[in-house]
Amino acid sequence: MDVLRQHEISEADHRILNPFTDDQLITLGEICRLRPDVRQVDLASGKGEMLCRWAQRFGIRGLGIDLSEVFVSAARTRAVELGVADRVRFERGDAGAVTPGTAPVESDPYDVVSCIGATWIGGGLAGTIELMRPLLAEGGLLLVGEPYWREDPPPQAYQAEGVGPEDFTSLVGTLDRFEAAGTQLVEMVLADEAGWDRYTAGQWWTVSRWLDDNPDSPEAPAMREYLTDLRRSYLAYGRQYLGWGVFVLRAA
Numbered sequence: 001m002d003v004l005r006q007h008e009i010s011e012a013d014h015r016i017l018n019p020f021t022d023d024q025l026i027t028l029g030e031i032c033r034l035r036p037d038v039r040q041v042d043l044a045s046g047k048g049e050m051l052c053r054w055a056q057r058f059g060i061r062g063l064g065i066d067l068s069e070v071f072v073s074a075a076r077t078r079a080v081e082l083g084v085a086d087r088v089r090f091e092r093g094d095a096g097a098v099t100p101g102t103a104p105v106e107s108d109p110y111d112v113v114s115c116i117g118a119t120w121i122g123g124g125l126a127g128t129i130e131l132m133r134p135l136l137a138e139g140g141l142l143l144v145g146e147p148y149w150r151e152d153p154p155p156q157a158y159q160a161e162g163v164g165p166e167d168f169t170s171l172v173g174t175l176d177r178f179e180a181a182g183t184q185l186v187e188m189v190l191a192d193e194a195g196w197d198r199y200t201a202g203q204w205w206t207v208s209r210w211l212d213d214n215p216d217s218p219e220a221p222a223m224r225e226y227l228t229d230l231r232r233s234y235l236a237y238g239r240q241y242l243g244w245g246v247f248v249l250r251a252a
């Protein structure tokens with residue numbers, strides 16, 4: 001079953017598709033010293049909660065690009081709901097193929113370029129930073145949401161979490177990766193276990209209800225397996241070993 005479709009089902013009741021709380025999202029905006037008319041492009045923008053909340057709170061202007069029609073449509077609805085549809089725009093597209101001046105990306109560089117929880121779009125952290133940099137104005141900020149290992153996981157954790165041993169590293173190893181990519185880490189906001197619980201445990205009931213409502217769907221067996229694996233791997237490994245944060249970077 002398509003991973004995107006899996007997430008559209010399991011995150012149907014989420015606004016933020018990562019372990020952040022609303023408070024952490026606003027804290028991050030304050031840290032970034034956002035001002036009215038700051039222009040931001042968000043790659044893999046999900047349901048657009050970050051751009052919409054920041055437009056509402058700080059008056060930014062934003063473009064969000066996401067592959068999922070379901071999420072793009074939810075983001076547009078949210079923009080209307082928060083009264084910021086004149087400041088933010090959401091387009092469906094492959095964020096891994098963005099270049100300045102090719103629609104929907106404008107040729108004018110952006111003050112903030114973000115990719116929160118989707119660094120596979122550039123084939124990993126380094127590739128995604130490379131993808132983001134040409135879009136960034138001089139002196140602007142890159143925001144990257146990325147997992148890290150809070151402590152060395154047991155070998156079986158990789159398979160359970162569906163990641164390779166090299167995909168993520170420790171917090172200081174993540175710093176090394178940022179530096180190797182020619183960026184300077186200037187701030188960060190890290191998720192905590194309560195946020196992880198909302199993000200992950202928040203999917204269990206959603207999927208369980210979906211299975212009640214769609215028992216004969218051809219997607220039901222895959223969703224049942226997804227729920228079983230998600231619940232077990234989170235309790236066995238994810239909650240203890242996996243951290244997540246948004247890292248604020250400037251060009252070094």
Ligand code: SAH
Nearest residue numbers: 017018044045046066067068094095116118
């Ligand atoms: N940044 C959002 C969403 C994170 S979830 C948030 O933090 O709430 C990951 C997102 O990546 C999903 O919305 C998914 O649809 C999107 N996605 C996956 N591959 C993509 C691609 N190649 N281009 C654009 N979006 C992509």
